[in-house]
Amino acid sequence: MTAIIEVQNLQMKYGKEEALKNVSFSIRKGEIFGFLGPSGSGKTTTIKIMTAQLTHTGGQVSVFGQPASEMNKGHNKSKFGILSDNSGLYQRLSIEENLLLYSQLYNLPKSTIEEALAFVNLQKDRKKKVNQLSKGMMQRVVLARTIMHKPPLLFLDEPTSALDPVNAQHIYNGLRKLNELGTTIFLTTHNMEEAELLCNRVAFLHKGEIREIDTPLALKKKYSDHSFTVELENGENHVVYNGEQGAVQLMEWMKAKRVSRMYSNEPTLGDIFVQITGSDL
Ligand SMILES: Nc1ncnc2c1ncn2[C@@H]1O[C@H](COP(=O)(O)OP(=O)(O)OP(=O)(O)O)[C@@H](O)[C@H]1O
Secondary structure, eight states, X not given: OOEEEEEEEEEEEETTEEEEEEEEEEEETTOEEEEEOXXXXXXXXXXXXXTTSSOOSEEEEEETTEEGGGGGSHHHHTTEEEEOSXXXXXXXXXXXXXXXXXXXXXXXXXXXXXXXXXXXXXXXXXXXXXXXXXXXXXXXXXXXXXXXXXXXXEEEESTTTTOOHHHHHHHHHHHHHHHHTTOEEEEEESOHHHHHHHOSEEEEXXXXXXXXXXXXHHHHHHTOOOEXXXXXXXXXXXXXXXXXXXXXXXXXXXXXXXXXXXXXXXOOHHHHHHHHHSSOO
């Protein structure tokens, strides 16, 4: 499959501070790629470099086969959408008026406004002025604007950080649909559940370095201790490991019909992050 983004040995220094150290990854067309890491690990810096808002101090970054610095050229701007907390919305205009202005800027049909409003579940609030919106509503308006011109590549910097679970689910469904239609998505998040639900592959960033990169399933297998928890009818919980000893014990309980529940102790992405870095998200 074609790589849409290629990052090799990326380094970024802000003065003496090294924000990114030899970061390498490649993103294929059609992937939802999760860039996960705690605050200050370098996620936003990476997005800014890939979208020509910042110039890196070392390594190579190409997007759509061109150096990332080309992404601020007019002919490239319609190829991607960026969602960040820097909203740039007209505060005194309504949601709908903001989207209308944006549609005119990109010469988009009016139908795209309806689609975008539905995408973020804001049809009923369309007449509200931006300066009267909650943080979560504002985030949804910016997301609506980001997806309106249907770019083949989306950079989403913590797209659901201010959303309640219902609206977050609505956005996940929308993003999955866009992805099914071919959109490649680069997503940063602190939310490990979001990453598990959405991403085909994830990278763990810690202090400017990639510590792991793989599918959520492969990472879970790699960091699993292959144990199961068995809950017995009398309420006792036992951890049983894969192997002969575990099998004999389990068989005894099963023969005696004592097993009430059994589940795998597979780690979550959050557990794996803690295991790798020794720190929490
Ligand atoms: N303009 C800047 N000047 C100096 N240092 C900066 C600048 N922008 C970011 N940094 C530093 O670079 C490091 C990475 O910051 P970055 O914003 O990329 O992290 P992040 O992972 O996106 O964090 P968050 O999740 O809080 O948004 C941090 O130590 C930050 O202080």
